[in-house]
Amino acid sequence: MSPKKVLMLGILLLVPIFLFLFLKGFGTNHYSLPTYYPTINEDTELPVVKDGDTVFQKVPDFRFVSQEGKSVSQADLNNTVYVANFFFASCQDVCKKMSAQMVRVNEAFKNNPQVKLISYTVDPERDSVAVLKRYAEMYQANPAKWLFVTGPKTELYALAHNGYKVSAMQAPGTIPDFIHSEKLILVDKEKHVRGIYDGTNPQDVDRLITEITVLLHSYQQDEK
Incomplete structure (x- = not known):
């Protein structure tokens, strides 16, 4: 094997080691995720600060229906970190x-x-409970783990715009089509947005998976 190939192989073998040490911080995790969407004071147009800490917006509560025909709200996501997206079947x-x-x-x-995980339809008029159930089964989604939800269109769109800060709307024209975000959104146990990722990019989703691990580790550290 040529010296150049040996060098490249050595670098490839060292990358995961460096990544592990970076995330573990030699026993302490020094890497933390940002928190998105600070609450803005309408008068000053500056972030709201309370007790010395910036106040961040939370994803508001909602009540929709899952692929199992059951009512779903934020309570079903309590004590979890979750990934949300918007789609249509x-x-x-x-x-x-x-x-x-x-x-x-x-x-x-x-x-x-x-x-x-939770996937919100932007086409509730066609994405009935039965349609969502078939769609979920295509991806072998366990309803206890991955929810597909439908509900009133105005409420779904309002949650996208005001809660997750992403686009969701019906496209103009006679043929039903929809404009919606391609983002996957990571939400922590306090219902704060902690990450935004390109849901069509495998490399960015690799980052999401890594950052979920980082977020979970931060909760473990807090419990010690």
């Missing part, structure tokens, strides 16, 4: 790519009850 391109990446996240944490 008849979407043949972007949504399939996002759902495939959500499968990767689901598989990475399938045995960890602290991690859940």
Whole structure:
């Protein structure tokens, strides 16, 4: 083997070691995730600060219906970190790519009850409970782990715009089509947004999986 190939092999073997040491911080995790969307004072247009800490917006409560026909709210996500996205079942391109990446996240944490996933339809008029159930089964989604939800369109869109700060709307035209975000959104146990990722990019979803692990580790450290 040439010296150049030996060098490249050595670098490849060292990368995971450096990554491990970076995340573990030689026993202490020094890497923390940002928190998105500080609450802004309308008068000063500055972030609201209380007791010396910035106040961040929380994803508001909601009440929709799952692929099992059961009522779903934020209470079903309590004490978990979760990944959210917006999709519609008849979407043949972007949504399939996002759902495939959500499968990767689901598989990475399938045995960890602290991690859940939730997919909100932007086409509730066609995405009935039965449609969502079939869609969920296509991706072998356990309803206890990965929720697909539908409900009133105005409430779904308001949650996207005001809660997760992403786009969701019906496209103009006679053929039903929808404009929605391609992002996967990581939400912590306090309902704060902690990460935003391209749901069609496997490398960015690799980062999501890593950062879920970092977030879970931070909770473990807090409990010590």
